[in-house]
Amino acid sequence: MTEPKTKESAPLQPQPEGKGASGRAIVIVPHLRRPSKDGPLDAARSPEAQLDEAVGLALAIDLDVVSSGLVPLSEIRPATFIGTGKVEELAGIVRSEEAELVVVDTALSPVQQRNLERAWNCKVLDRTGLILEIFGRRARTKEGTLQVELAHLNWQKSRLVRSWTHLERQRGGFGFLGGPGETQIEADRRVIGERIHKIERELEQVRRTRGLHRASRKRVPYPIVALVGYTNAGKSTLFNRLTRAKVLAADMLFATLDPTLRSIELPHGTKIILSDTVGFISDLPTTLIAAFRATLEEVLEADVILHVRDVSHGDTEAQAADVKAILTELGVDLMSRRLIEVWNKVDALEKGGAERLREIVSRRPAESRPVLVSALTGEGIEALLDEIETRVSAGRAELEVALDAADGEGLHWLYEHTEVLDRADQEDGSLRLRVRVPPDRADGIRRRFSA
Numbered sequence: 042m043t044e045p046k047t048k049e050s051a052p053l054q055p056q057p058e059g060k061g062a063s064g065r066a067i068v069i070v071p072h073l074r075r076p077s078k079d080g081p082l083d084a085a086r087s088p089e090a091q092l093d094e095a096v097g098l099a100l101a102i103d104l105d106v107v108s109s110g111l112v113p114l115s116e117i118r119p120a121t122f123i124g125t126g127k128v129e130e131l132a133g134i135v136r137s138e139e140a141e142l143v144v145v146d147t148a149l150s151p152v153q154q155r156n157l158e159r160a161w162n163c164k165v166l167d168r169t170g171l172i173l174e175i176f177g178r179r180a181r182t183k184e185g186t187l188q189v190e191l192a193h194l195n196w197q198k199s200r201l202v203r204s205w206t207h208l209e210r211q212r213g214g215f216g217f218l219g220g221p222g223e224t225q226i227e228a229d230r231r232v233i234g235e236r237i238h239k240i241e242r243e244l245e246q247v248r249r250t251r252g253l254h255r256a257s258r259k260r261v262p263y264p265i266v267a268l269v270g271y272t273n274a275g276k277s278t279l280f281n282r283l284t285r286a287k288v289l290a291a292d293m294l295f296a297t298l299d300p301t302l303r304s305i306e307l308p309h310g311t312k313i314i315l316s317d318t319v320g321f322i323s324d325l326p327t328t329l330i331a332a333f334r335a336t337l338e339e340v341l342e343a344d345v346i347l348h349v350r351d352v353s354h355g356d357t358e359a360q361a362a363d364v365k366a367i368l369t370e371l372g373v374d375l376m377s378r379r380l381i382e383v384w385n386k387v388d389a390l391e392k393g394g395a396e397r398l399r400e401i402v403s404r405r406p407a408e409s410r411p412v413l414v415s416a417l418t419g420e421g422i423e424a425l426l427d428e429i430e431t432r433v434s435a436g437r438a439e440l441e442v443a444l445d446a447a448d449g450e451g452l453h454w455l456y457e458h459t460e461v462l463d464r465a466d467q468e469d470g471s472l473r474l475r476v477r478v479p480p481d482r483a484d485g486i487r488r489r490f491s492a
């Protein structure tokens with residue numbers, strides 16, 4: 042593990058005046074000096090990078106981050122997670138900074154959270170709580186919203202302490218939580234239980250309809266190209282660059298919790314559907330995996346997957362490893378021709394960096410060569426479009442079909458289910474069409490419309 046930025050005795054780094062409107066917050070990343078093999082802290086990622094990410098997440102929910110820093114630990118304390126001395130030191134900082142909230146970027150037990158709240162006399166949000174807030178703000182589809190609310194309720198149920206009502210009121214969420222007395226907690230637990238039941242029923246309903254939507258989407262004749270990648274890798278910016286669509290692309294994490302679809306035409310006329318997906322994040326709390334996966338199922342149906350990477354980020358390798366691990370778990374073959382690595386933000390590399398990457402890329406075999414782009418400046422975009430077109434066509438079969446001109450139904454079917462490349466009306470009253478189809482459809486179509 043790299044040397045921590047903050048020494049044990051040093052105060053946290055003051056932050057420049059933040060733009061946040063949700064309250065004054067301190068962000069800390071506790072990390073073990075010697076990571077234990079079963080410790081909850083992620084040793085693959087540098088603590089500094091984790092701190093950057095945590096501050097980014099806090100800013101994404103409009104917190105005014107007044108101070109932030111690493112908290113090195115020699116061991117994890119059951120009662121407060123971090124040691125007594127450090128807890129006291131932080132209490133002083135909370136007071137002097139008039140902070141209303143401390144984000145502790147690790148998974149805290151309900152008891153640890155409660156004890157820290159008492160010691161600091163302010164709200165404490167752990168990593169799960171922080172990501173839940175972000176998911177809550179970014180969820181756009183019905184299913185996304187329900188999944189997040191369900192995860193939130195399950196998490197709350199395990200820790201019936203007053204939640205951070207300020208944020209939750211804003212979202213119109215769980216304002217009923219808060220009573221400190223036993224009876225109040227029991228009542229809250231019952232209300233939560235009922236709400237969980239209701240949401241589970243609604244989710245069932247939504248899933249059934251989503252299945253229908255997907256079935257109708259599957260009939261769409263165009264190949265689907267899905268963008269995946271780590272949070273802040275530049276997916277939305279690339280999506281916009283490729284589609285010139287107006288999709289939210291702010292310097293915010295998780296600007297896209299739910300998939301967005303657009304259809305575009307590639308340089309040689311191939312039409313595709315471009316699908317933007319949720320950003321990946323390190324150490325995703327297990328309670329959130331279902332909500333996250335629901336949005337990623339799109340990827341499985343994609344003909345081509347663009348794995349967008351921010352190659353100017355210090356942790357780009359660790360981020361890519363995270364994404365690949367999840368793709369593999371979902372059943373995507375990483376060696377498959379349908380995966381293209383897009384190395385984004387080449388404009389942000391330090392001097393000589395882009396040349397170095399170009400050399401690395403040129404040594405890779407052509408079929409697994411990443412494409413270097415800048416979604417911001419447009420550099421490399423033409424080459425990317427060409428590569429997408431090559432891969433899309435490679436995965437599709439081209440057929441010649443013939444049918445009677447009077448077969449209106451057949452013609453209609455072909456236009457709905459295949460990509461019609463060319464059409465010729467014959468003198469004998471028949472029609473000849475050149476169509477492109479997914480390989481698994483080719484045989485059926487040949488049988489029905491023998492050329």
Ligand SMILES: Nc1nc2c(ncn2[C@@H]2O[C@H](COP(=O)(O)OP(=O)(O)OP(=O)(O)O)[C@@H](O)[C@H]2O)c(=O)[nH]1
Binds near residue numbers: 277290291294389417
């Ligand atoms: N310098 C540079 N910045 C970029 C580039 N592409 C995107 N960005 C910036 O990176 C930030 C994140 O971009 P987004 O497109 O929102 O990232 P995302 O992957 O969609 O993020 P999530 O929605 O959180 O998953 C924004 O500030 C973009 O302006 C690029 O090629 N070069």
